[in-house]
Amino acid sequence: MAVLMRSIFVSKPSALSAERAAFWVCLQKLLKDRGLEPRTLGESDFPNSAPVNAVAKLMHQCEGAVILGFVQTHIKFGLFKPETPIEHVIDNWYLPTPWNQIEAGMAFALHLPCLIIREAGVRGGVFEIGSTDKFIHQAVMDQAWLDSPAFLGPLNEWYDDIAHRFIRGSN
DSSP: OOOOOEEEEEOOOOOOOOOHHHHHHHHHHHHHHHTTEEEEEETBBSSSSHHHHHHHHTTOOOSEEEEEEOOOOEEEEEEEEEEEETTTEEEEEEOOHHHHHHHHHHHHHHOOEEEEEEETBBBGGGSSTTTSSOEEEEEEEHHHHHHHHHHHHHHHHHHHHHHHHHHHHHH
């Protein structure tokens, strides 16, 4: 008997280092083993529309979202909020893809259960502690972390949120 796969949207950068790509492969397997089908533009889905419209359409087909905040920009030195009263020097900031912010906002607007995972040091928007009602999980980029209670507990809770949402039929 075929297992019913539930679609989940995954917000992640399209270009990954070898370490991040290996982590993504392990996380994908973990999700698929639970009957969840990760959907990502340019990886599982190849639409013929503008990216924002394609993301919105795809998210409407999904029952949950994973937001993966991997380092995409490293600011070695710069100014934060220049020419304002709170301007200050920044040193070694790590930022995710801006698409994480757009896609997380869409997922929250659709009331999708969200699992937010960031790489150590990633900051800004949805990855700031207290910016949402969700815990921000700091990933260790290896299989051991994915197998740990520190990750599996929240993963199971998020999975239960998806299952309860499905049972209630609220999309």
